Amino acid sequence: MAKSSVLGYPRIGVDREWKKALEAFWAGKIEETEFQAKLQEIRLTHLRKQQEKGIDFIPVNDFSYYDHILDTAAMFGIIPKRFSYEGGPVPLSVYYGVARGTKGAAASEMTKWFNTNYHYIVPELADASPVLTENKPLTAYREAKEKLGIEGKPVIVGPLTFLKLSKGYSASETDAWLERLVPLYVQVLQELAEEGVQWVQIDEPILVTKLSQEDLQRLSSIYETITAAVPSLNIMLQTYFESVEHYNDIVKLPVKGIGLDFVHGYTGNLIAIKALGFPADKVLGAGVIDGRGIWKASLREKLELLNELTEFVSADRLIVQSSCSLLHVPVTTERETKLTTELRNALAFADEKLGELVLLTKALASDTEGIIDELVKSDAAIQALQQSEERNRVNIQQAVAALSTQQPERSHPFAERHQAQQAKWQLPIFPTTTIGSFPQSAEVRKARQSWRKGEWNNEQYAQYIRDQIDTWIDLQEEIGLDVLVHGEFERTDMVEFFGEKLAGFAFTQNGWVQSYGSRCVKPPVIFGDVAFKGEMTVEETKYAQSKTSRPVKGMLTGPITIMNWSFVRDDIPREQIAYQLAYALRQEVEALEQAGIGMIQVDEPAVREGLPLKEEEQAGYLAWAVKAFRITTCTVQETTQIHTHMCYCEFHDMIDSIEAMDADVISIETSRSHGELIHSFELNTYKLGIGLGVYDIHSPRVPSVEEMTGMIDRALRVLDARLFWINPDCGLKTRGLEETVASLRNMVEATKIARENHAATV
Numbered sequence: 001m002a003k004s005s006v007l008g009y010p011r012i013g014v015d016r017e018w019k020k021a022l023e024a025f026w027a028g029k030i031e032e033t034e035f036q037a038k039l040q041e042i043r044l045t046h047l048r049k050q051q052e053k054g055i056d057f058i059p060v061n062d063f064s065y066y067d068h069i070l071d072t073a074a075m076f077g078i079i080p081k082r083f084s085y086e087g088g089p090v091p092l093s094v095y096y097g098v099a100r101g102t103k104g105a106a107a108s109e110m111t112k113w114f115n116t117n118y119h120y121i122v123p124e125l126a127d128a129s130p131v132l133t134e135n136k137p138l139t140a141y142r143e144a145k146e147k148l149g150i151e152g153k154p155v156i157v158g159p160l161t162f163l164k165l166s167k168g169y170s171a172s173e174t175d176a177w178l179e180r181l182v183p184l185y186v187q188v189l190q191e192l193a194e195e196g197v198q199w200v201q202i203d204e205p206i207l208v209t210k211l212s213q214e215d216l217q218r219l220s221s222i223y224e225t226i227t228a229a230v231p232s233l234n235i236m237l238q239t240y241f242e243s244v245e246h247y248n249d250i251v252k253l254p255v256k257g258i259g260l261d262f263v264h265g266y267t268g269n270l271i272a273i274k275a276l277g278f279p280a281d282k283v284l285g286a287g288v289i290d291g292r293g294i295w296k297a298s299l300r301e302k303l304e305l306l307n308e309l310t311e312f313v314s315a316d317r318l319i320v321q322s323s324c325s326l327l328h329v330p331v332t333t334e335r336e337t338k339l340t341t342e343l344r345n346a347l348a349f350a351d352e353k354l355g356e357l358v359l360l361t362k363a364l365a366s367d368t369e370g371i372i373d374e375l376v377k378s379d380a381a382i383q384a385l386q387q388s389e390e391r392n393r394v395n396i397q398q399a400v401a402a403l404s405t406q407q408p409e410r411s412h413p414f415a416e417r418h419q420a421q422q423a424k425w426q427l428p429i430f431p432t433t434t435i436g437s438f439p440q441s442a443e444v445r446k447a448r449q450s451w452r453k454g455e456w457n458n459e460q461y462a463q464y465i466r467d468q469i470d471t472w473i474d475l476q477e478e479i480g481l482d483v484l485v486h487g488e489f490e491r492t493d494m495v496e497f498f499g500e501k502l503a504g505f506a507f508t509q510n511g512w513v514q515s516y517g518s519r520c521v522k523p524p525v526i527f528g529d530v531a532f533k534g535e536m537t538v539e540e541t542k543y544a545q546s547k548t549s550r551p552v553k554g555m556l557t558g559p560i561t562i563m564n565w566s567f568v569r570d571d572i573p574r575e576q577i578a579y580q581l582a583y584a585l586r587q588e589v590e591a592l593e594q595a596g597i598g599m600i601q602v603d604e605p606a607v608r609e610g611l612p613l614k615e616e617e618q619a620g621y622l623a624w625a626v627k628a629f630r631i632t633t634c635t636v637q638e639t640t641q642i643h644t645h646m647c648y649c650e651f652h653d654m655i656d657s658i659e660a661m662d663a664d665v666i667s668i669e670t671s672r673s674h675g676e677l678i679h680s681f682e683l684n685t686y687k688l689g690i691g692l693g694v695y696d697i698h699s700p701r702v703p704s705v706e707e708m709t710g711m712i713d714r715a716l717r718v719l720d721a722r723l724f725w726i727n728p729d730c731g732l733k734t735r736g737l738e739e740t741v742a743s744l745r746n747m748v749e750a751t752k753i754a755r756e757n758h759a760a761t762v
């Protein structure tokens, strides 16, 4: 009989009690014993829930005190020297030191977990001597068994993935590192086997990316070593986020089970199984319930898929599971009392997904009528939302269909626009500007809260925002910036702000997911056709412009960023959602232009992170992402200057796409990958306006004038001085007032020097 399995469960808890406990502990508000007790209670509650729902394989050791990659590093004693760790089980002070930094030592780097919005701590292997400090999976297994009688399934990140995600070693040291790490894995697994553990889930998501022949050899030798050492242990080699590359090599590995993603890797994995079959001696973990999306599954369709799979794997060798860990979805829809019933009924967060898994597993075992009735209920809920007005905005659908077939283009090529804009604006060489936001002080946040709570009326709040704008327009003029901004004081978040003003969005009360450490985000839900309802930013921008004779840039968040930072509907392609957003935002661009705003910035910091994992899909994505940006911005007059901004990522390998967006000016973050970005401009001249961030806004440090002139000089070796702008790396929202003003003064000073030094070249 088929069984159900979960790959991981959210840590944060229904009330984000996990986050609260961590932060209370860091702030010294609770002692370690109390903290430990709290976390245990949270952990056991989560296990109990899965037990009560009837999940057969319940994950243990998926829980974490911060991040599961950091846990793995800590388990092997891989702690950078600067934290003065002295061996043995890693104390919490050291563990959190690595994650968050200490007075004397900078935190380890944090980066995105594949193509998700979860961030892990990058292990630093350099000069570490790995040893097993503590068998964490064993501790977790024992706890579940003793406290709840659960026969848990320990989850561990596999050696190849762990190594590939680590830094601080060269390619030639790969084998040496495996020789150190694999024996530790063997030791962990042996102890688990001795304890009587039946199944272990070893996560190797790296297997959905392309591996070299050498790495494939390493992969098989790792798993041969492991299975030879612990032949009695059932290993589920788990992959997710895409279909596997090298299916044929992977199914040959001597493990007991292979877990595949049939949601995000649906086509590829199904094609592989159909073409190449599935080994008769293995179990297939069929990831059919979406671990990343928030929608109910059509259980009838999922059952069909499972039945299709039984042609290749007998039902007793099938495990019905989530496509990946449920870490990426919120905990439960139960609290979402403010959503419409139609929408709420169509949602399934982690807890609801547990129910779906159990139901599907039962349905696979028997086709009694009762179960079939249950299954079709999900179709009814999906249908109801499908037929709602929100999903049937015919005018939007027609407009977007028309846009999809056109090639959006500005009325004039860049060279002509540039001339016309120069003539209109008369900007000096190396114009200075900022990215949009100014410090959101505690006072600004308090004002917003007072207004949200109804303590302040609309006029009071609007007046407060105008006062902030006044202050900052004066400051910017006094500092001597050339292109000003209004400061974004009315916005909490660059996506939420627009979502609240557009049709087609909903906001959950509790739909939190972990982003990194204790930081959780509550993404908006795009559930219907997106439509423009009315002006969103015109009032504040127009007001700011009325206070100065210098140009004020309008400030919008771009379609791709809004989409990538939201949960989106899964009934239409993402490309269509992007075009709907673009069509709505275009109307705001036009409204700004109508209101006399001559420079408009459309931020797209999240373009890069939507890049598909599969190389062969990347060009397609970039093409429609570029198109969405162009739809948003192409209808303005030639003298209207379109800006964009990008950050958070390395852009050096997508300069062509950035150029294809055809923005008159881009401001781009460079401090984190200065060398690489500059290098790519050596290879390919950038032909549009560009401002390289001359200082890193992520730290309160005030950069010196010399530092910034250095940055400018270096950039000007490869960029056209006539097209060069000077600006900070990103928005200044998180910075304090004094350091911001001081840094901007230095930036303007550095610009003056650069103007003198380079005047001859222009």
Ligand code: GLN
Pocket: 435, 436, 437, 488, 494, 555, 603, 605, 645, 646, 647, 730, 731, 732, 733
């Ligand atoms: N305009 C936004 C700001 O200045 C851009 C933020 C971002 O790039 N993430 O805050």
Ligand code: ZN
Pocket: 435, 605, 645, 646, 647, 648, 669, 729, 730, 731
């Ligand atoms: Zn930015």
